[in-house]
Amino acid sequence: MMEIVVYALLAIGLFFQAMGAIALHRFPDVYTRMHGTTKCTTLGSIFMCSGVVVYGAVLAFSGEAQYAILSVHSLVAALFLLLTNPAGAHAIARAAHRSGVMPKLAVVDRLQEAKKDDF
């Protein structure tokens, strides 16, 4: 039973990670690619971490206490991914726009307009 849950969580995580990788390949420019990589890798990693959390917790409750630490570490890893991933994406997108990479196919670019009249 435990194996099924862990495999399901890993499979969902893997699916989202794969979507992130395909998005990186298919989208036209850096901003749209950041959409794919931040959202999909964050949720994918969270699902994979929760797979490890479930695995560690089940083993810990069945008497092998040293596995509890595995759960705790994965939980901390998931939490920090959730906190740092959007900040990293924001830094990359901001740096790209500052160094003059314009969004392709864009119908509107308010940031460029704001920069023109003295940001």
Next chain:
Amino acid sequence: MIAFAVFFIFSLLFYLVLTAGSGNIVFWAPEELFFGVLFAAITALLAKRLFQAMGIKPTARMLSPKRWLIFLVYAAGPFFYAMILANIDVACRVITGKIKPGIVKISPGMKTDFSTTMLANSITLTPGTLSVDVDKKGNLYIHWIFVKDKQPSVADICGSFPKWVRRIAE
């Protein structure tokens, strides 16, 4: 002094969580406890000096347990739901290739840096939006993957998030 104490306590707690199960004093080995205190003190000292150099004043606002409780409800409820939707949305756009991107501006009117940061991070992880830049007045510039409206309202981009973030961080 308060800044030092808060940094020290949180770094020590974090170190203890990471090293739990290493020995016999409750869960920790004596050397882990020693180095935990040492490294927490060094970290707190550095962080305090960094915050002073950047002119950030510590507040006790986030120490209230009510705010943490609301934060947990927010993270597990509306935020997680929006994140799942965001991933399905990206997956659909990857497969169909249907995009109409653009950078739009919203003025959420957050009062503190912390709440602006939190809102920007939430926006990045929710459907179709990615925060690119912020100006001095707290206006956010959002890369929107499917622009429905060139002058969107705050609710168009982030739904009920500003309400939650205000409750948590202001």
